[in-house]
Structure formats: structure tokens, C-alpha cells
Amino acid sequence: MTDEPRTRLFVDSPLAEGLSVGLDHERAHFLRHVLRLDRGDAVAVFNGRDGEWLALIDGFGKGWCSLAVRHQRLPQSGEPDLWLLFAPLKKARIDFVAEKATEMGVSRLWPVFTRRTDPNRVNLDRLRAHAVEASEQCERLTVPDLSEPVPLSRALADWPEGRTLFLCAESGAARPVAEAMRERGRGPAALLIGPEGGFEKSELDEISKLSFVVPVGLGPRILRADTAVVAALACWQSLAGDWTADGGELRPPFRSPVEPTV
Amino acid sequence: MTDEPRTRLFVDSPLAEGLSVGLDHERAHFLRHVLRLDRGDAVAVFNGRDGEWLALIDGFGKGWCSLAVRHQRLPQSGEPDLWLLFAPLKKARIDFVAEKATEMGVSRLWPVFTRRTDPNRVNLDRLRAHAVEASEQCERLTVPDLSEPVPLSRALADWPEGRTLFLCAESGAARPVAEAMRERGRGPAALLIGPEGGFEKSELDEISKLSFVVPVGLGPRILRADTAVVAALACWQSLAGDWTADGGELRPPFRSPVEPTV
Known part of the structure; x- marks a missing residue:
């Protein structure tokens, strides 16, 4: 004991x-x-x-x-107000997104259907189980909310005032991600990651025109959707989220390894 | 045709x-x-x-x-000079590291043995195959170099002058990652990601004392080693690497979907 x-x-x-x-x-x-x-x-x-x-x-x-x-x-502590909107991916990669996004501190996971999204159904129970397990392992004090999947157009039609949506698009005009995120600073934010095949061009053009949307670029290489999730979340957390503090008591304590008792 | x-x-x-x-x-x-x-x-x-x-x-x-x-x-173009030193992980997760680090643009992948590294052998051929496949998919013009695994102490003993090593440690004193990376700016860099169980405390203390080492913090949650790889690389690329450009011709062109011909 x-x-x-x-x-x-x-x-x-x-x-x-x-x-x-x-x-x-x-x-x-x-x-x-x-x-x-x-x-x-x-x-x-x-x-x-x-x-x-x-x-x-x-x-x-x-x-x-x-x-x-x-x-x-x-004690319960505040956490960044950061949503992740993502197109459902194949099984292993969507599990990965739920796990990684939880570790990366998103407050809300929201599957959205884009025009090219594979119309597979999303298993929310399974996603939630992955999010719970990741929260337990990464020492988070919360589990991210998980929203019912909706068509992307509907999510954008009801968009809450004051929340910036960073659109991570692999082509088209976009600002360097660090510059855009630093400029917007703290405050409610969301990231949108497209489906495996990318957005349709007309869809990308329509989204980019919305007043709350800021298209950002993740470099010259084509990232897989699941890589882009972690990468974009890291940029936001390090520039506007809870990775900006110098740590101190927020840093996890040093842990001795759990030695097997022989 | x-x-x-x-x-x-x-x-x-x-x-x-x-x-x-x-x-x-x-x-x-x-x-x-x-x-x-x-x-x-x-x-x-x-x-x-x-x-x-x-x-x-x-x-x-x-x-x-x-x-x-x-x-x-x-044409062949220059790429950021960024190494990744990482402790070997279990099979699926080390494959993942090779794939993701390649997409994230590392120039050199270097497995290093820390004191708590599981002494499994590293299959370099397998890692290289994953790196090649990722390079092909992400439209990189190179494949990252893959170095022979060595004990971390030996890698640090022969450290090249002028290359900053960002130590991603989950505990101990550390600077906010964006602040430290922005300050160091461009120039040769390397990231060191610890093993699954973390570094030993004495090991962490020794590494932190080296003049070329900058310990950086990746927030209050405990990240898995493979998550930390992508997250830390994203921070560096967005602040000091090739994600800082505003794109223009560097951005991949818009691609029409490959429609199945029925």
C-alpha cells in the first residue's frame, strides 16, 4: 500500500x-x-x-x-479555448487524431464533412474512448468535448462571433502560420484540417472569404492530414496557448522510473 | 498516355x-x-x-x-539544416517517427540510446524505407540522412560547433519553446526527444549543462515521444525553418482530385 x-x-x-x-x-x-x-x-x-x-x-x-x-x-485549472475541426479519416488515422489532439490540449474535437470527405460514418464512442485514454495518460484535467459530425458548411454558417478559424490548406494563398497566429494572439480559436484528398478548389475559395477565417500555410511539403493536426496545434499552443508560460509549477514534476520489483 | x-x-x-x-x-x-x-x-x-x-x-x-x-x-532547392535525435521507440511508433519527421523536413534522423532506452536493436533499413516513402508522398526533393545509432553521450561528445540542440524534456527547468527558438533564429539546429520513460534525472542535468543545449518546454501535458517529435519540429519549422516564407511559388499547386474513370 x-x-x-x-x-x-x-x-x-x-x-x-x-x-x-x-x-x-x-x-x-x-x-x-x-x-x-x-x-x-x-x-x-x-x-x-x-x-x-x-x-x-x-x-x-x-x-x-x-x-x-x-x-x-x-486544483482544476483553466485550459486554452481551442477547437479542432477535422474531416474524418480512415480508422487508424482518426484514432490517432483523437489521441494526439487530446495530448495537444484541444478543448473540442469536431468532425466535419467536406465535399471530398469519404462518407464513412464516424464512431463517436470510439473517438471518445481514445480521447479519455489520452487525457488519462497525458495528465490533462479534462477530456475534450466531442461534437456531432456536421457538414462543414453548417459549422461555418453558425460560427460563433470572436473565434478565429485558422484554415490549414496545402495550396492557395496563405500566411506563414507563426506570423498569423502570433498576430491574432490569445482568445478563442479553432483549426480546420482538410480531408486526405484536400479541399475542392471552390470550397477552399469560399471558406477563405469568410471574415473569421485566416488561411495559414504549413510549409512547402504536403503533410498528411494527421501530421497537419499535430503540427498546427503545436504552432498555436507555442504561440498563443499554454506552452507560452515559462513553466515553473506548471511543468510536470520529475518522475522516478517505475522500477520492476524483482 | x-x-x-x-x-x-x-x-x-x-x-x-x-x-x-x-x-x-x-x-x-x-x-x-x-x-x-x-x-x-x-x-x-x-x-x-x-x-x-x-x-x-x-x-x-x-x-x-x-x-x-x-x-x-x-530544380533542386536548399532545405533547412535540422537534425532529429531520438531514442528508439517500439516498432509502430518508430516507423511513425521516421514518416512524420520526413514530412516535417528534418535533414538527418539519428537514433540515440539514452540510459533508459529499451535496448532493442534499430532496423535502419526499415527506417530508411519509411523515410523514402514519406519523401515520395510529401513531395520533398531529398530523403533525410539516417545515422548509425550511438549512445547519446557519444553524440554529445562530438557535437559540431555552432549547432544548437533543443532539448525537449518533460520536466526540469526549460524555456517556452517558441521564445527560445525565435531567439536562436535560423542556423543549424537539432532537436533531442527522450525515450518513452523520460530521461534519468542525472542525465537530464548533465545534458542541460552543455553550452550548445537549450532545454525547451512543450507545455503542461505529458506528450508521448512520437507526439513530441512532430510538435517540436512544427515549432522550429514555423519559427526558424521553411514554413516562415509567405509561400508564393513555394506553395504546392492546387491539385484536381484523381477521379476514378468509370
């Missing part, structure tokens, strides 16, 4: 001292049979609202596990 | 008008049986030295194909 949490879980329940949290079959199994934890072992939990808490395993039953919430480890 | 190239291939041979290029079994098979090309069909070829050329398929034989080189499509 140790107070150093052995894993980190996202839960839906409220978190406060003295509360209990019930875990479903899958997570109970994971704690007991994959991590081989026992009563009294510590885990970290977060729900996107109450910060991160230390909880102790209270008991296991058939298909469940209960946790006793002890003390807060981290 | 059309002059619009149907694919893009990296070759070792010299390229100039009137020369012939022989392709090996694998590529001959790819052109003939995967892409179903025939004599007279056009492909684009590049060798990292002579720019990109249009070539016509001249003939197929058992296990070979020959190309007749016609005219230059693009």
Missing part, C-alpha cells in the same frame, strides 16, 4: 473528500487483473470539473470496484 | 535529359501491377541532388523497368 497513485482515471462522478466513486466492469477488471492492484492501493481520479484527487481502492466485487476519495492533488 | 506523372519515386541514379533509369523488381512490380501503368506513362523521379524530373516508362522486363528521363519539373 502506497500513496503514490498507480494509475490515473477519468470518472463521471463528483469528487470531494469522503465521497465514493464506483467503477464499471471494464475499469474494475483493469485495476484488479491488469495492474494487479488491491484494496488500499492508490489511484488518481479526475472528472474535468473538480481537479485531480487521490482515491484509495475500497473494495472489489463481481464487475465493480469502489474508490474512497481522499484529498485533492491538483 | 499523359504527361501528368502518376506517381513519384526516389531513385539513386543521376537525372538529366536523355538518361535512362533502371528500377528494381519491387518498383517495377509496383508500377506495373499496383498502379497498372504501361509503356509511355509518366512518373516523377528525384534523387536528392538533381531536382525533380519527368520520366516516361520505356519498357518492362522480368523484374525490372526502365525509365527515360525527359525534362526537369523542379
Whole structure:
């Protein structure tokens, strides 16, 4: 028994001292049979609202596990207001987008259908599972919102005032990404990454004309859509997001390796 | 028969008008049986030295194909001098690093063993194949150099004068990445991404003390090593590399989709 949490879980329940949290079959199994934890072992939990808490395993039953919430480890903190609009990709690459975008700190993941989007249906449950797992691993205190897929034209028709949309297009007129993002600075933003085959030219022209859209260029090479997601998010976070702070207490603490006990 | 190239291939041979290029079994098979090309069909070829050329398929034989080189499509152009030092990762993730780093324009890929690197051997042929394929797809005119893996300490002991090494460490004192990279500006650079489990603390302290090393922070979340590769490269390219130009002729041309001919 140790107070150093052995894993980190996202839960839906409220978190406060003295509360209990019930875990479903899958997570109970994971704690007991994959991590081989026992009563009294510590885990970290977060729900996107109450910060991160230390909880102790209270008991296991058939298909469940209960946790006793002890003390807060981290307060809930603000996060950048950054949306990612992306055209659905093939299975492995869309999983990748959900995982990477979560690590990169997007607040909202929004699949949008462009004219050339492969009309495969999007499995939102699967995307959400990837986002949850990535949040748990990357030490985020939230899980990004996941919006129902809509045609891109509809997303753009209802666009909220004051939110800049950086259009990452591989051709056409565009500004150097760092210059454009630095100039816009902080404030609500969104990135739009096109489908594998690119946008249609007429579509690109229409989008570029919208007042809230800033077309930005990601260099002379053709990036795959999933590469462009990480690259564009990195540019924004480093220039206008939460990578701009000098760290200090925001930097993760140094961790000793988990040595296998022989 | 059309002059619009149907694919893009990296070759070792010299390229100039009137020369012939022989392709090996694998590529001959790819052109003939995967892409179903025939004599007279056009492909684009590049060798990292002579720019990109249009070539016509001249003939197929058992296990070979020959190309007749016609005219230059693009002159060879300079590329940023950016190395990536990375600890080898598990199979799928190291393939990913080779692919993504190539798209992101690194000039040299260099696997280095840190104290906590899993001592799996690195398959350089496999890494090179991924880099070649990525270069072909992303329209680069070169393939990044691939260096023999060495212990990190040896790479640092022989460090070339005047090349800044940005250390992407998930903990410890570090500067915001955009600030540090903007300040150093253009000029030879390298990025060092640690292993999955992170650096050892003593190792991190030693590296940070070296005069050519600048520790930079990639935000408050813990990034996977492969995410950090793309993110850090995007920061450098957008601030000091070839994403800083306003594009113009450097931007890829708009491409019509390849419509299936029914």
C-alpha cells in the first residue's frame, strides 16, 4: 500500500473528500487483473470539473470496484479555448487524431464533412474512448468535448462571433502560420484540417472569404492530414496557448522510473 | 498516355535529359501491377541532388523497368539544416517517427540510446524505407540522412560547433519553446526527444549543462515521444525553418482530385 497513485482515471462522478466513486466492469477488471492492484492501493481520479484527487481502492466485487476519495492533488485549472475541426479519416488515422489532439490540449474535437470527405460514418464512442485514454495518460484535467459530425458548411454558417478559424490548406494563398497566429494572439480559436484528398478548389475559395477565417500555410511539403493536426496545434499552443508560460509549477514534476520489483 | 506523372519515386541514379533509369523488381512490380501503368506513362523521379524530373516508362522486363528521363519539373532547392535525435521507440511508433519527421523536413534522423532506452536493436533499413516513402508522398526533393545509432553521450561528445540542440524534456527547468527558438533564429539546429520513460534525472542535468543545449518546454501535458517529435519540429519549422516564407511559388499547386474513370 502506497500513496503514490498507480494509475490515473477519468470518472463521471463528483469528487470531494469522503465521497465514493464506483467503477464499471471494464475499469474494475483493469485495476484488479491488469495492474494487479488491491484494496488500499492508490489511484488518481479526475472528472474535468473538480481537479485531480487521490482515491484509495475500497473494495472489489463481481464487475465493480469502489474508490474512497481522499484529498485533492491538483486544483482544476483553466485550459486554452481551442477547437479542432477535422474531416474524418480512415480508422487508424482518426484514432490517432483523437489521441494526439487530446495530448495537444484541444478543448473540442469536431468532425466535419467536406465535399471530398469519404462518407464513412464516424464512431463517436470510439473517438471518445481514445480521447479519455489520452487525457488519462497525458495528465490533462479534462477530456475534450466531442461534437456531432456536421457538414462543414453548417459549422461555418453558425460560427460563433470572436473565434478565429485558422484554415490549414496545402495550396492557395496563405500566411506563414507563426506570423498569423502570433498576430491574432490569445482568445478563442479553432483549426480546420482538410480531408486526405484536400479541399475542392471552390470550397477552399469560399471558406477563405469568410471574415473569421485566416488561411495559414504549413510549409512547402504536403503533410498528411494527421501530421497537419499535430503540427498546427503545436504552432498555436507555442504561440498563443499554454506552452507560452515559462513553466515553473506548471511543468510536470520529475518522475522516478517505475522500477520492476524483482 | 499523359504527361501528368502518376506517381513519384526516389531513385539513386543521376537525372538529366536523355538518361535512362533502371528500377528494381519491387518498383517495377509496383508500377506495373499496383498502379497498372504501361509503356509511355509518366512518373516523377528525384534523387536528392538533381531536382525533380519527368520520366516516361520505356519498357518492362522480368523484374525490372526502365525509365527515360525527359525534362526537369523542379530544380533542386536548399532545405533547412535540422537534425532529429531520438531514442528508439517500439516498432509502430518508430516507423511513425521516421514518416512524420520526413514530412516535417528534418535533414538527418539519428537514433540515440539514452540510459533508459529499451535496448532493442534499430532496423535502419526499415527506417530508411519509411523515410523514402514519406519523401515520395510529401513531395520533398531529398530523403533525410539516417545515422548509425550511438549512445547519446557519444553524440554529445562530438557535437559540431555552432549547432544548437533543443532539448525537449518533460520536466526540469526549460524555456517556452517558441521564445527560445525565435531567439536562436535560423542556423543549424537539432532537436533531442527522450525515450518513452523520460530521461534519468542525472542525465537530464548533465545534458542541460552543455553550452550548445537549450532545454525547451512543450507545455503542461505529458506528450508521448512520437507526439513530441512532430510538435517540436512544427515549432522550429514555423519559427526558424521553411514554413516562415509567405509561400508564393513555394506553395504546392492546387491539385484536381484523381477521379476514378468509370
